[in-house]
Amino acid sequence: MRHFGHGADSGGKDGHMASASDTGRPGESLRTHLRAATMAAHDLLDHAMQAASGWQTRADYARFLSLQHAARAPLEAWLAAHAPADLAPPPQTPLIALDLARLGTPLPAPAPLFTIGRAGPGTALGAAWVLAGSALGNKAIAKQVARIGGGTWPTAFLGDDATLAFWQSLRARIERPAAVFEADGATRAAEAVFAHFLAVAEGAAEAESVSA
Numbered sequence: 001m002r003h004f005g006h007g008a009d010s011g012g013k014d015g016h017m018a019s020a021s022d023t024g025r026p027g028e029s030l031r032t033h034l035r036a037a038t039m040a041a042h043d044l045l046d047h048a049m050q051a052a053s054g055w056q057t058r059a060d061y062a063r064f065l066s067l068q069h070a071a072r073a074p075l076e077a078w079l080a081a082h083a084p085a086d087l088a089p090p091p092q093t094p095l096i097a098l099d100l101a102r103l104g105t106p107l108p109a110p111a112p113l114f115t116i117g118r119a120g121p122g123t124a125l126g127a128a129w130v131l132a133g134s135a136l137g138n139k140a141i142a143k144q145v146a147r148i149g150g151g152t153w154p155t156a157f158l159g160d161d162a163t164l165a166f167w168q169s170l171r172a173r174i175e176r177p178a179a180v181f182e183a184d185g186a187t188r189a190a191e192a193v194f195a196h197f198l199a200v201a202e203g204a205a206e207a208e209s210v211s212a
């Protein structure tokens, strides 16, 4: 599924991701910059998550939620410890835990080793953008899950309004150009968060193919 990065500024045309040293175009908003820089990473992650679990059956959906919980737990802990209050998205692991309990699935261990490096300007903003922005994708997934599960699967996480409200408040911060040092810091953090999710999804996909 292709989602974001419409338009000419989506970057990565020649198959590699934009790096944090790309300063973007003059006047470009931070959001546009972040989306372009991580579009390829998002596509990879989407595919890895489909491979690891998808959500075609109740068991797939439980694996999807387990993966989300494992990946988000260390990120939420990092944000709680290091981000200013207005840049810490509402924790979603309690909602995922609720859904998993309703599916009768035990909580997974948190994923190890989320390495964001030394925090600086833009770091928390970049990490918050990835976590809060994922609520947009979750909305789309929620519709599919409602259809496939006939409205009977629990969706506290996918239907989380608090994260969408946080997302709306974040938009004012990111829908304008940022200073280069802040954009670079945010981009590095966003790339690190996508890499973290990808590592968790790829680990889960491997475990799935071994057990299949």
Ligand code: HEM
Pocket (backbone or CB within 6 Å): 001, 002, 003, 004, 031, 035, 042, 045, 046, 047, 049, 050, 129, 130, 131, 132, 133, 134, 135, 136, 137, 138, 140, 141, 193, 194, 197
């Ligand atoms: C199978 C998994 C996923 C699917 C199908 C998916 C789908 C989508 C879709 C449809 C959008 C665009 C929504 C819109 O523009 O209205 C989107 C945006 C986004 N997603 Fe995902 N997503 C997935 C996983 C993730 C994960 C795990 C993360 C975070 C780690 C994430 C982070 C984001 C971000 C940051 C945006 C863009 C926010 C912005 O527009 O500024 N996505 N996703």
